[in-house]
Structures are given as C-alpha cells and as structure tokens.
Amino acid sequence: MEKTYSTTVLAVRYNKKLVFVADGQVTRGVTALKHHAKKVRKFDGFDVIGGFAGAAADAFTLFDLFEKKLKEFGGNLTKASVSLAKEWRTDKYLRVLEASLLVGDKKDLYLVSGDGNIIAPDSDNVMAIGSGGDYALSAAKGILSLKPKITAKEIATRAMDIASTLCIYTNNNFTFEEISC
Helix, strand or coil: CCCCCCCEEEEEEECCEEEEEECCCEEECCEEEECCCCCEEECCCCCCEEEEEECHHHHHHHHHHHHHHHHHCCCCHHHHHHHHHHHHHHCCCHHHCCEEEEEECCCCEEEEECCCCEECCCCCCEEEEECCHHHHHHHHHHHHHCCCCCCHHHHHHHHHHHHHHHCCCCCCCCEEEEEEC
C-alpha cells in the first residue's frame, strides 16, 4: 500500500528559475497542529534546494544525510541523490524512515525515496510530493501547457493554491526557495 505524506511540496523549473514551494501545515491525525512550518530549504554552500514530505524528524535526518552526501560529492546532485537512495534503502535504521524528498539544482530535479528510486521529471520540469502532490502537479502542468508569461514562482503559487483547496492536509501558508538556472 502506498504511503500518504500529509503535506505538499512542488518544484517548478521555468524561464531559467527553479522554485520549490511547500505548504506550512503540520497535521497529526485529523488535527492541524501548526500552520507555518518550513518544509523547503537551500543547502549551505550549494545551489541546491530540497523539500520533504513525511515525518519531520525523519525528513530532518534525511536532509542532514543528503547535505553530507552533497559535500562528499562536491555538490554533484546526481551522485549525492544516488548515494542517499542506496544508503536509505540498505541501512537497517534509515529504511524505516517515512518521508520522501525532492531535490534540485540548476540542471537536475529528482524525487528520492527510501525504496531506492530516484525519479527525474519528464521534459516539463515539474515534480511534487506529499498528500496534495498530485493536485499541485496537475495544476502546474496545466498552467505550464499554456506557456504563460508569468514567473516560475507565480506558476508554483497558483498550482499550490489549487492543491490547498482540494487536499485537507495542505494549507495556503507557503514557503518558497528559488535559484537561477
């Protein structure tokens, strides 16, 4: 059975910008406990952005490990992602972590998961994770298909607004991170 992560993180690459956006809701069961959590971040010393969906402690553990992998591989996103996925899948402590990550840099974008998968987007350069991910992804793809004269951040905002109206685990208190491509 596929796990559902109660959050939404969306990444959009458009017009030489990569934007990550996440909602701010922290949910426990059917209760929204917090409304302004930060689920996306830039990694120190690198033009790399990451976002997580899932258990916060698990995600922070994975962020720390991913940052170490980035340093180990000199900022090479692909090598760091492959190494993280391999370790996540094979380490007896890490493999029980319940989270998924989106990571991206100036040229690559990946969904990294504990089952060893590293997935790059189709040519449209948009990916999403979490319980509202399918809604945000669909909305972003629809907006992008119109070849709009708006920014990547505006596309991401509009798509997340749509997702937040459909997914009860996603609010509209968004946090953004952006890099130039």
